Amino acid sequence: MIDKRETLNDVEGARKSGQKSVGKIGLLRAAGFLGVAIAAPFFIWVPLGLLGLTPSMIDVFGIVGLRFPAAVTISGLLLAAIGFHEI
Numbered sequence: 001m002i003d004k005r006e007t008l009n010d011v012e013g014a015r016k017s018g019q020k021s022v023g024k025i026g027l028l029r030a031a032g033f034l035g036v037a038i039a040a041p042f043f044i045w046v047p048l049g050l051l052g053l054t055p056s057m058i059d060v061f062g063i064v065g066l067r068f069p070a071a072v073t074i075s076g077l078l079l080a081a082i083g084f085h086e087i
Contacts, residue, residue, distance in 0.1 A: 028082070028083045028084075028085070029083060029084070030083070031079055031080075031082060031083035032079070032080045032081075032082070032083020032084040033080075033083070034076075034079060034080075034083070035075075035076045035077060035078070035079030035080030035081070035082075035083055036076065036080045037076075038072060038073075038075070038076030038079065039072070039073045039074075039076030039077045039080065040076075042057075042069045042070075042072060042073040043073060045057060045069075057069055
């Protein structure tokens, strides 16, 4: 017969692991919001540039230089995907 009684150490261990997961979720959520904040300016700039309200990205960066805002936007969106993965 197996003894399945809980001990005080088991309860304290469960509390500590719960605190770690809450901190991890908060850190991931913060990373998700940081990723959205990184991607948002370039994401908003495209329609504003098409409407003529701001200079277009091609005027500012050139055709070859479009790799930089694209890389920043994609990296921000990837960070947001990681941050918001299981929320």
